[in-house]
Amino acid sequence: xxxxxxxxxxxxxxxxxxxxxxxxxxxxxxxxxxxxxxxxxxxxxxxxxxxxxxxxxxxxxxxxxxxxxxxxxxxxxxxxxxxxxxxxxxxxxxxxxxxxxxxxxxxxxxxxxxxxxxxxxxxxxxxxxxxxxxxxxxxxxxxxxxxxxxxxxxxxxxxxxxxxxxxxxxxxxxxxxxxxxxxxxxxxxxxxxxxxxxxxxxxxxxxxxxxxxxxxxxxxxxxxxxxxxxxxxxxxxxxxxxxxxxxxxxxxxxxxxxxxxxxxxxxxxxxxxxxxxxxxxxxxxxxxxxxxxxxxxxxxxxxxxxxxxxxxxxxxxxxxxxxxxxxxxxxxxxxxxxxxxxxxxxxxxxxxxxxxxxxxxxxxxxxxxxxxxxxxxxxxxxxxxxxxxxxxxxxxxxxxxxxxxxxxxxxxxxxxxxxxxxxxxxxxxxxxxxxxxxxxxxxxxxxxxxxxxxxxxxxxxxxxxxxxxxxxxxxxxxxxxxxxxxxxxxxxxxx
Amino acid sequence: xxxxxxxxxxxxxxxxxxxxxxxxxxxxxxxxxxxxxxxxxxxxxxxxxxxxxxxxxxxxxxxxxxxxxxxxxxxxx
Amino acid sequence: xxxxxxxxxxxxxxxxxxxxxxxxxxxxxxxxxxxxxxxxxxxxxxxxxxxxxxxxxxxxxxxxxxxxxxxxxxxxxxxxxxxxxxxxxxxxxxxxxxxxxxxxxxxxxxxxxxxxxxxxxxxxxxxxxxxxxxxxxxxxxxxxxxxxxxxxxxxxxxxxxxxxxxxxxxxxxxxxxxxxxxxxxxxxxxxxxxxxxxxxxxxxxxxxxxxxxxxxxxxxxxxxxxxxxxxxxxxxxxxxxxxxxxxxxxxxxxxxxxxxxxxxxxxxxxxxxxxxxxxxxxxxxxxxxxxxxxxxxxxxxxxxxxxxxxxxxxxxxxxxxxxxxxxxxxxxxxxxxxxxxxxxxxxxxxxxxxxxxxxxxxxxxxxxxxxxxxxxxxxxxxxxxxxxxxxxxxxxxxxxxxxxxxxxxxxxxxxxxxxx
Numbered sequence: 001x002x003x004x005x006x007x008x009x010x011x012x013x014x015x016x017x018x019x020x021x022x023x024x025x026x027x028x029x030x031x032x033x034x035x036x037x038x039x040x041x042x043x044x045x046x047x048x049x050x051x052x053x054x055x056x057x058x059x060x061x062x063x064x065x066x067x068x069x070x071x072x073x074x075x076x077x078x079x080x081x082x083x084x085x086x087x088x089x090x091x092x093x094x095x096x097x098x099x100x101x102x103x104x105x106x107x108x109x110x111x112x113x114x115x116x117x118x119x120x121x122x123x124x125x126x127x128x129x130x131x132x133x134x135x136x137x138x139x140x141x142x143x144x145x146x147x148x149x150x151x152x153x154x155x156x157x158x159x160x161x162x163x164x165x166x167x168x169x170x171x172x173x174x175x176x177x178x179x180x181x182x183x184x185x186x187x188x189x190x191x192x193x194x195x196x197x198x199x200x201x202x203x204x205x206x207x208x209x210x211x212x213x214x215x216x217x218x219x220x221x222x223x224x225x226x227x228x229x230x231x232x233x234x235x236x237x238x239x240x241x242x243x244x245x246x247x248x249x250x251x252x253x254x255x256x257x258x259x260x261x262x263x264x265x266x267x268x269x270x271x272x273x274x275x276x277x278x279x280x281x282x283x284x285x286x287x288x289x290x291x292x293x294x295x296x297x298x299x300x301x302x303x304x305x306x307x308x309x310x311x312x313x314x315x316x317x318x319x320x321x322x323x324x325x326x327x328x329x330x331x332x333x334x335x336x337x338x339x340x341x342x343x344x345x346x347x348x349x350x351x352x353x354x355x356x357x358x359x360x361x362x363x364x365x366x367x368x369x370x371x372x373x374x375x376x377x378x379x380x381x382x383x384x385x386x387x388x389x390x391x392x393x394x395x396x397x398x399x400x401x402x403x404x405x406x407x408x409x410x411x412x413x414x415x416x417x418x419x420x421x422x423x424x425x426x427x428x429x430x431x432x433x434x435x436x437x438x439x440x441x442x443x444x445x446x447x448x449x450x451x452x453x454x455x456x457x458x459x460x461x462x463x464x465x466x467x468x469x470x471x472x473x474x475x476x477x478x479x480x481x482x483x484x485x486x487x488x489x490x491x492x493x494x495x
Numbered sequence: 496x497x498x499x500x501x502x503x504x505x506x507x508x509x510x511x512x513x514x515x516x517x518x519x520x521x522x523x524x525x526x527x528x529x530x531x532x533x534x535x536x537x538x539x540x541x542x543x544x545x546x547x548x549x550x551x552x553x554x555x556x557x558x559x560x561x562x563x564x565x566x567x568x569x570x571x572x
Numbered sequence: 573x574x575x576x577x578x579x580x581x582x583x584x585x586x587x588x589x590x591x592x593x594x595x596x597x598x599x600x601x602x603x604x605x606x607x608x609x610x611x612x613x614x615x616x617x618x619x620x621x622x623x624x625x626x627x628x629x630x631x632x633x634x635x636x637x638x639x640x641x642x643x644x645x646x647x648x649x650x651x652x653x654x655x656x657x658x659x660x661x662x663x664x665x666x667x668x669x670x671x672x673x674x675x676x677x678x679x680x681x682x683x684x685x686x687x688x689x690x691x692x693x694x695x696x697x698x699x700x701x702x703x704x705x706x707x708x709x710x711x712x713x714x715x716x717x718x719x720x721x722x723x724x725x726x727x728x729x730x731x732x733x734x735x736x737x738x739x740x741x742x743x744x745x746x747x748x749x750x751x752x753x754x755x756x757x758x759x760x761x762x763x764x765x766x767x768x769x770x771x772x773x774x775x776x777x778x779x780x781x782x783x784x785x786x787x788x789x790x791x792x793x794x795x796x797x798x799x800x801x802x803x804x805x806x807x808x809x810x811x812x813x814x815x816x817x818x819x820x821x822x823x824x825x826x827x828x829x830x831x832x833x834x835x836x837x838x839x840x841x842x843x844x845x846x847x848x849x850x851x852x853x854x855x856x857x858x859x860x861x862x863x864x865x866x867x868x869x870x871x872x873x874x875x876x877x878x879x880x881x882x883x884x885x886x887x888x889x890x891x892x893x894x895x896x897x898x899x900x901x902x903x904x905x906x907x908x909x910x911x912x913x914x915x916x917x918x919x920x921x922x923x924x925x926x927x928x929x930x931x932x933x934x935x936x937x938x939x940x941x942x943x944x945x946x947x948x949x950x951x952x953x954x955x956x957x958x959x960x961x962x963x964x965x966x967x968x969x970x971x972x973x974x975x976x977x978x979x980x981x982x983x984x985x986x987x988x989x990x991x992x
Contacts, residue, residue: 019893019896021858021859021860021896022858022896024861025858025859028861035861035862036861037860037861044705044706048860048861049861051862052861052862054861070861103904103907103908103911103912104550104551104552105549105551105552105911105915106551106552106553106554106912106915106946106948107551107915107942107945107946108530108532108551109915109942110551110911110914110915111530111532111549111551112530113914114549115528115530115547115549117525117528118528118529118530118549119521119522119525119526119527119528119529120522120527120528120529120530121529121530121531121532122529122530122531122532122533122537122541123532123533124531124532124533124534124537125532125533125553125555126555129555129556132556132564132568133532133553137530142530143522147533147534147537148533169522180522180523180527181523181526181527183527183541183544183546184540184544185529185537185541186537190544222523246522246523250523252523425540426536426537426540554946554947556944556945556946557944557945557947557979558947558975560979563944563979563982563983566982566983566986566991567941567944567945567982569576569986569991570576570577570580570824570941570982570985570986570989570991571576571577571578571580571581571941572941572942572944572945
């Protein structure tokens with residue numbers, strides 16, 4: 001069998017030699033083609049084609065301004081087919097070879113070169129690397145929000161001290177939520193802008209308060225997350241103090257809300273002193289704290305719900321709306337399964353206020369650790385590190401909570417199952433659906449009553465009212481806030 | 496005159512006035528422009544909100560080699 | 573910021589100042605022995621970091637044999653190879669003698685070398701004349717045709733070009749390169765524009781000083797027929813620009829990158845003349861008809877001095893056609909190579925700008941810290957030689973400098989700065 005050589009000369013057609021080499025490779029790869037080349041018909045190139053056994057009489061007649069298609073194939077039919085394909089490549093319109101690849105910078109340095117007026121670095125790389133990135137950011141004049149957790153405490157301190165010297169704010173580490181100038185960052189909700197500024201050591205705490213404020217007709221100027229350890233003795237409140245100063249000067253902010261677990265006496269004193277000096281009303285919510293002396297411009301509250309009410313200038317709700325909760329004979333237990341740590345803490349505070357015995361894996365003052373009291377009401381923070389090692393956070397994947405929910409639904413001692421549903425950016429597309437399925441799938445004849453709340457807004461992708469409907473359709477009682485849900489649960493077993 | 500990489504060479508943190516330890520309010524006063532380093536979904540959400548964001552295609556420095564990363568930190572990289 | 577970081581920044585600023593202050597001018601063509609007094613009989617300068625005969629790749633051995641015969645040190649190629657094996661020749665890197673050479677990079681006493689003078693600092697750099705495409709010594713060619721051409725370059729073309737250059741004030745190279753960038757050149761794989769500009773610059777003086785019209789015609793045709801003629805000038809220019817940047821204490825700027833077909837070597841300003849070497853990588857690219865990756869020689873040549881000054885792969889945004897060697901090759905992908913190189917360099921060259929990228933300057937001042945941190949190695953546009961000597965170029969593509977060189981350099985630099 002002898003191979004067939006086929007040439008075609010396209011007169012006056014110029015295509016760049018590199019493009020031609022690509023085409024050549026493509027044609028040479030076709031079925032039955034032994035060798036192929038597309039080249040301009042210069043004498044040197046004709047020599048190359050000849051040496052490669054690709055040139056016939058047609059090709060030999062080409063001149064330097066012509067394009068030669070040279071093919072050697074095992075038979076005439078395949079040579080023809082290859083030629084047709086080659087012509088197709090030559091004739092395709094320019095610029096149709098796909099969109100340009102979008103360039104992504106590989107470093108903060110290159111990103112800032114691209115966006116010189118960058119104001120904030122949002123960092124969510126693994127904890128070991130987060131501080132190094134944040135340090136680069138603050139040295140370049142940016143502020144930093146560190147979403148990452150598992151950052152060594154000593155690194156957090158060193159970073160925040162350097163940030164103070166440079167006049168930069170560090171939010172976090174472990175800062176899941178912030179809102180700056182109306183822009184939600186990381187796990188945050190779409191809310192109207194307004195005059196309430198929030199400083200929170202907890203993401204879900206910020207989310208609950210900000211969403212309640214919005215539902216009460218108010219709005220958020222900024223929500224600054226300081227990370228869970230900022231108010232500890234080691235860090236000493238560096239970012240909290242900085243945030244207070246920023247909100248003091250901020251023209252949009254008329255009222256400041258602070259949310260945290262109770263700091264040590266020393267840090268409390270420092271923070272309250274600064275709060276007292278900012279010249280604006282402050283609402284202080286240290287969940288689980290005892291009543292304490294406040295500066296003249298500040299008021300202490302004990303739930304996130306009350307913080308929201310104070311911030312929008314409403315007194316205490318005079319008549320908490322309480323549904324008709326059926327008594328559940330022979331059962332007295334409350335189980336709480338929470339995706340938000342601060343929501344778990346708030347629920348503990350509400351139950352403790354009703355003199356109930358509470359146990360938890362993250363106990364607030366007055367509650368006991370899990371297992372310490374046999375007839376304590378168990379409230380679990382399923383987002384705690386112990387539960388999320390190697391598994392997704394329950395806010396991202398509701399299935400993580402599925403097992404404990406199903407177990408609770410079958411527990412003969414339980415009267416009430418309490419749960420939170422948190423929506424907004426970053427959260428699962430349908431957390432209510434996940435909870436509803438777990439509840440209805442496991443519900444037997446004598447299942448506990450399920451009471452939940454939805455932290456979010458109707459402007460969120462999940463749409464709060466749609467999530468509420470999903471829960472109610474599954475026979476779940478939906479309270480207007482996490483505090484109310486805990487109060488309903490308390491009252492259901494208290495009588 | 497050599498044209499430097501102006502963004503990286505000239506941007507420094509503001510120096511804080513000596514009688515006031517608090518940070519300058521530029522973060523709250525200016526439009527938010529974010530450099531996102533890590534989870535790409537955060538950048539997508541910011542874009543959906545109409546905020547300006549540049550996403551960094553991040554990888555651990557020095558290919559994850561801790562010895563080299565430590566050296567780099569000391570050499571001011 | 574620690575004191576060390578501050579010292580490094582200050583040293584790097586000085587390095588950048590020297591790079592951008594450079595004023596390279598093509599002034600002459602002279603025999604290598606005249607340009608390099610230390611060059612002697614039986615000395616063979618080669619491309620890349622130091623390498624001995626036993627480790628030389630096929631094309632380089634072929635070139636060594638050929639040049640030994642050319643210089644009359646051996647009667648034929650076989651004898652030359654035998655002598656090389658017995659240690660008869662003194663092999664040295666071009667870089668150690670103010671020279672650079674593409675691919676095999678052979679530089680010996682009687683070969684004509686082009687002279688580029690950096691008028692800002694007074695130093696000179698040398699490179700042989702580009703022989704053309706096809707079977708040439710830089711790809712390991714060593715037959716009669718190759719040697720005859722070398723003789724013509726030595727006796728005819730070289731002196732003619734030298735005479736023409738001396739009759740004027742020399743040809744300043746920075747503005748010529750700036751124009752080439754606007755014409756689709758990147759000065760490593762793509763020199764068509766600059767070659768044309770150089771021909772225009774040289775031909776009147778060559779015509780004026782020509783003794784013989786046939787010789788003139790042959791000389792002009794030689795330049796005009798070789799798209800890559802300017803490459804060797806660009807290389808000498810790069811060497812002339814970077815040599816004054818050597819030896820700045822505490823600077824992390826790369827002053828040379830080079831390969832000998834076996835090893836890739838870099839030099840860093842703050843560590844002086846130390847070579848940091850690692851095995852060369854294989855280029856990725858497209859091949860001429862009849863050839864495949866299996867035929868390719870590993871990466872070779874001093875031509876990476878061009879990338880060292882921000883051209884070649886670093887300026888790919890100016891030469892979108894070249895990006896075709898690495899895949900789909902749209903213009904925006906070419907631009908991305910330049911943007912990637914901006915991540916490992918300290919500045920943009922104010923005089924060499926790329927119109928298609930809104931006149932951003934080519935990325936200049938490779939910082940070993942940035943290379944190690946990002947893991948982005950310098951991208952090099954290169955020709956691919958056949959692994960057997962004497963066959964020539966078989967393709968073109970892209971190759972990266974090995975990261976290992978930069979890691980070694982960083983550790984050595986840190987040690988020198990007293991940083992554990």
